[in-house]
């Protein structure tokens with residue numbers, strides 16, 4: 001995902017918007033994964049098509065519904081998990 005202006009120059013409002021948008025993506029992926037699991041479908045853990053992997057650490061799935069991942073080893077923002 002390419003966002004302009006570059007991520008380290010965002011205003012606070014833009015950062016909030018990015019994290020809010022990221023949470024929508026993450027929750028949509030969770031819903032999609034739940035639909036497939038209910039249908040008895042499983043997929044390879046290495047295939048993160050329906051996951052929300054962190055771009056900054058090995059965290060495999062965004063934890064919680066806040067702007068920051070709840071996993072103590074991660075704590076990266078939702079936007080890092082939405083790509």
Ligand SMILES: [Zn+2]
Nearest residue numbers: 054059069074
């Ligand atoms: Zn995480």
Ligand SMILES: [Zn+2]
Nearest residue numbers: 054057074076
């Ligand atoms: Zn992380």
